[in-house]
Amino acid sequence: MTDYSVTDLNARLTHMAELAKAARAITLPLYADDMDVINKADGDDYDPVTNADIEGERTMRTLITAVFPHDSIEGEELPDITGQNDWLWTLDPIDGTRGFVAGIPVWSTLIAVSYKGQPVLGLIDVAAQDKQFWGAPDKAWLLQGGVETELKTRDCGGDIRNAILGCTEPLAMLKPDELSAYNTIRRKARFSRLGLDAYGYGQVAAGRMDVIIESLLKPCDVRALMPVIEGAGGKVTNWEGGSAVDGGRVVAVGDAALLPEIYRDLQQAADV
Amino acid sequence: MTDYSVTDLNARLTHMAELAKAARAITLPLYADDMDVINKADGDDYDPVTNADIEGERTMRTLITAVFPHDSIEGEELPDITGQNDWLWTLDPIDGTRGFVAGIPVWSTLIAVSYKGQPVLGLIDVAAQDKQFWGAPDKAWLLQGGVETELKTRDCGGDIRNAILGCTEPLAMLKPDELSAYNTIRRKARFSRLGLDAYGYGQVAAGRMDVIIESLLKPCDVRALMPVIEGAGGKVTNWEGGSAVDGGRVVAVGDAALLPEIYRDLQQAADV
Numbered sequence: 001m002t003d004y005s006v007t008d009l010n011a012r013l014t015h016m017a018e019l020a021k022a023a024r025a026i027t028l029p030l031y032a033d034d035m036d037v038i039n040k041a042d043g044d045d046y047d048p049v050t051n052a053d054i055e056g057e058r059t060m061r062t063l064i065t066a067v068f069p070h071d072s073i074e075g076e077e078l079p080d081i082t083g084q085n086d087w088l089w090t091l092d093p094i095d096g097t098r099g100f101v102a103g104i105p106v107w108s109t110l111i112a113v114s115y116k117g118q119p120v121l122g123l124i125d126v127a128a129q130d131k132q133f134w135g136a137p138d139k140a141w142l143l144q145g146g147v148e149t150e151l152k153t154r155d156c157g158g159d160i161r162n163a164i165l166g167c168t169e170p171l172a173m174l175k176p177d178e179l180s181a182y183n184t185i186r187r188k189a190r191f192s193r194l195g196l197d198a199y200g201y202g203q204v205a206a207g208r209m210d211v212i213i214e215s216l217l218k219p220c221d222v223r224a225l226m227p228v229i230e231g232a233g234g235k236v237t238n239w240e241g242g243s244a245v246d247g248g249r250v251v252a253v254g255d256a257a258l259l260p261e262i263y264r265d266l267q268q269a270a271d272v
Numbered sequence: 273m274t275d276y277s278v279t280d281l282n283a284r285l286t287h288m289a290e291l292a293k294a295a296r297a298i299t300l301p302l303y304a305d306d307m308d309v310i311n312k313a314d315g316d317d318y319d320p321v322t323n324a325d326i327e328g329e330r331t332m333r334t335l336i337t338a339v340f341p342h343d344s345i346e347g348e349e350l351p352d353i354t355g356q357n358d359w360l361w362t363l364d365p366i367d368g369t370r371g372f373v374a375g376i377p378v379w380s381t382l383i384a385v386s387y388k389g390q391p392v393l394g395l396i397d398v399a400a401q402d403k404q405f406w407g408a409p410d411k412a413w414l415l416q417g418g419v420e421t422e423l424k425t426r427d428c429g430g431d432i433r434n435a436i437l438g439c440t441e442p443l444a445m446l447k448p449d450e451l452s453a454y455n456t457i458r459r460k461a462r463f464s465r466l467g468l469d470a471y472g473y474g475q476v477a478a479g480r481m482d483v484i485i486e487s488l489l490k491p492c493d494v495r496a497l498m499p500v501i502e503g504a505g506g507k508v509t510n511w512e513g514g515s516a517v518d519g520g521r522v523v524a525v526g527d528a529a530l531l532p533e534i535y536r537d538l539q540q541a542a543d544v
Contacts, residue, residue, distance in 0.1 A: 102436050102465045103480040105377060105401060129377060164374050169466060171442060171458060186443060193374045194441060195467030208375040 004086070004115045012087065012113045013121055013136060015067055019060045020125040020132065023093050023109040026056045028127050031100060031107075049097055053077055056093030056109065064089050076220045088114040092220040095124075096168075096197030105129050106199040112223035119245065122227035124202045133202035135227030140205050151232040153254030154207035160261055163210035165189040166200035173215050178249070181268035182213055201225040201252055205232035210254045211262065217247035225252065235259065239266045276358070276387045284359065284385045285393055285408060287339055291332045292397040292404065295365050295381040298328045300399050303372060303379075321369055325349055328365030328381065336361050348492045360386040364492040367396075368440075368469030377401050378471040384495035391517065394499035396474045405474035407499030412477055423504040425526030426479035432533055435482035437461040438472035445487050450521070453540035454485055473497040473524055477504035482526045483534065489519035497524065507531065511538045 030052045057077045064073055065081075072083035075091035089111070094100050096107035105128035113121040122135040132143040133151065140151040156162040167173065170182055186192050193200070193209065198221070203209040205228045222244050226236045235256045239249040241263055251266070253259055266272050302324050329347045336345055337353075344355035347363035361383070366372050368379035377400035385393035394407040404415040405423065412423040428434040439445065442454055458464050465472070465481065470493070475481040477500045494516050498508045507528045511521040513535055523538070525531055538544050 098436075098463050098465055101480075102438075103475050103478065104465065104468065104471075164370075166374075169464060171455065172464065183443065191370050192441060192444065193370055193376060193467055195465055196376065199376075203375050206375065208373075 004120070008087070009113075009115075009120065009136075012068065015063070016111050016113065016121060016123050019063055019091075019111055020109055020123060020127075022059045022063060023056045023125070024127045026052050026059065027094060027100075027107075027109065031103075031105075031128055049094065049101055053094045053097065057091050060089075060091050060093065060111070074220065076218065086116045088117070090114065090119075090220050090223040092224070095221060096199070099195065099197060104195065106196050108198045108202075110198055110220065110224035112220075112227070114223060114245075117245065119223045119226045122224040122231075124198045124224055124228055126199055126202065131202070133205055133228045135205070135224075135229070135231035137227070138231060140228050140231030142202075142206060151205040151228070152207055153205060153229070153232045153234040154210060156210050156255040156258055158255060158257030160185065160188045160211075160258055161190060163189050163255075163258060164208070165192040166196055166203070166209050166212045167192070167194055167214055168197050168200070169194065175215075175269075178215060178269040181266045181272075184265045184268060185211070185213065185262060198225060201229055201236075204234055204252055204254045205229050207232075207254060211258060212250070212252040213262070213266070214251075215249040217244075217250050219245065219247045222247045222250055229254075239263070239269070239272045276392070280359070281385075281387075281392065281408075284340065287335070288383050288385065288393060288395050291335055291363075291383055292381055292395060292399075294331045294335060295328045295397070296399045298324050298331065299366060299372075299379075299381065303375075303377075303400055321366065321373055325366045325369065329363050332361075332363050332365065332383070346492065348490065358388045360389070362386065362391075362492050362495040364496070367493060368471070371467065371469060376467065378468050380470045380474075382470055382492065382496035384492075384499070386495060386517075389517065391495045391498045394496040394503075396470045396496055396500055398471055398474065403474070405477055405500045407477070407496075407501070407503035409499070410503060412500050412503030414474075414478060423477040423500070424479055425477060425501070425504045425506040426482060428482050428527040428530055430527060430529030432457065432460045432483075432530055433462060435461050435527075435530060436480070437464040438468055438475070438481050438484045439464070439466055439486055440469050440472070441466065447487075447541075450487060450541040453538045453544075456537045456540060457483070457485065457534060470497060473501055473508075476506055476524055476526045477501050479504075479526060483530060484522070484524040485534070485538070486523075487521040489516075489522050491517065491519045494519045494522055501526075511535070511541070511544050 071087040092110040100107040124133040343359040345353040364382040372379040396405040
């Protein structure tokens with residue numbers, strides 16, 4: 001799995017920053033201008049945001065293909081491109097579209113690079129806060145206002161009572177049995193904080209939160225998060241303890257010693 | 273109720289900006305520095321944040337007393353001061369302490385001025401986003417980066433299906449019967465967005481969200497929000513349609529035509 005060349009990896013890491021910059025040029029003006037533009041969309045019509053999402057993905061794909069024409073590309077908005085090597089880009093121009101629409105600065109652009117199916121590079125670009133959470137094999141860092149700081153998850157002493165728990169929308173995301181399992185953990189945790197999308201995973205990497213429990217994630221929601229949290233010392237799995245790479249029901253922790261108790265509680269849900 | 277002098281009102285409005293500035297000087301460095309300072313507090317110990325909260329309130333009280341020595345003052349952290357006139361200041365230096373601790377830029381400083389028990393001036397100062405939501409009789413405005421824009425709530429055509437709903441933490445805030453009433457409304461709404469504390473009310477005033485339904489609010493959580501939302505064209509009441517001034521179970525809407533259906537659905541909860 002890790003037989004990639006470091007030069008090939010670094011070339012893609014450098015290029016990710018270009019992609020994020022191009023995405024910001026599309027997303028940030030719409031977000032800043034949002035009171036006028038977004039409100040013109042009636043009712044269920046999210047057109048300006050959906051358009052920015054598609055345009056952002058198209059722009060990033062063009063940039064990838066120009067430099068790495070043999071890489072595969074998948075994204076939230078457009079059909080998959082199957083390449084001719086072991087590298088795969090996974091893109092989500094606006095993760096947290098609902099937060100974007102409601103004017104909450106936690107939405108982000110997600111960019112993951114996988115090698116032979118395993119995410120090895122990840123970027124959570126929280127443009128509205130000018131915060132980039134980066135992950136690479138064995139390290140993760142925050143880039144904010146031009147300053148780079150190491151990301152390191154927090155030690156909870158393996159005790160869920162020390163943990164800050166997050167979930168974007170438990171009532172909409174979780175079925176009744178899943179919600180009941182989630183509530184068991186929530187009641188033991190220090191407190192819970194909702195509505196964060198990928199930003200919550202960034203805060204786990206930063207040692208500001210400790211556990212995220214979610215469901216219904218798509219591959220493009222989760223792949224960028226894995227190198228960030230794992231590079232910072234945490235762990236991302238599905239609820240059964242297997243790989244999170246395909247999304248679905250996902251748990252992320254800063255302190256892996258929390259996992260046995262979390263898995264036990266999550267077994268209250270069906271099919272875990 | 274509205275027999276105050278406009279000069280007296282404006283003097284307090286001007287002074288509110290000084291209070292917010294003083295509070296920012298205490299809160300923002302701690303928030304920016306948070307990775308180091310806050311993480312040094314173990315487990316349940318929120319000391320640095322609690323200290324900033326108390327210090328912020330003490331500083332604001334000193335500023336009030338220096339200029340308006342006969343006004344009453346109440347706050348989240350310190351005992352009430354009973355004054356000798358009809359003006360009352362209500363202070364919450366850090367609304368959304370949990371968001372502050374978790375590093376989410378939606379916490380705010382809340383400042384309300386009431387006359388004869390009725391909030392007439394309100395400020396939601398979202399320091400980490402440099403956004404101030406201001407409310408005064410018959411008007412509300414956003415001050416961001418030195419630029420003032422009018423706040424105006426959004427018309428939903430009286431249809432909850434057009435509405436973006438918010439609640440800070442439904443699972444922790446609402447009892448089972450209340451949660452069930454909330455869920456009835458959530459399922460009809462366009463979508464829900466959680467974890468926002470007072471910032472969600474600001475977004476209702478800005479026409480970016482439409483309904484907030486919460487419970488267990490303290491007077492200092494709600495009084496600053498009322499002039500902002502009402503000055504922007506919305507309405508804040510308790511779940512029974514009465515005054516929200518004492519907190520408790522609160523509903524805020526941008527479009528008052530949504531209220532009859534919301535009250536009907538909330539009647540599923542006991543004692544409504």
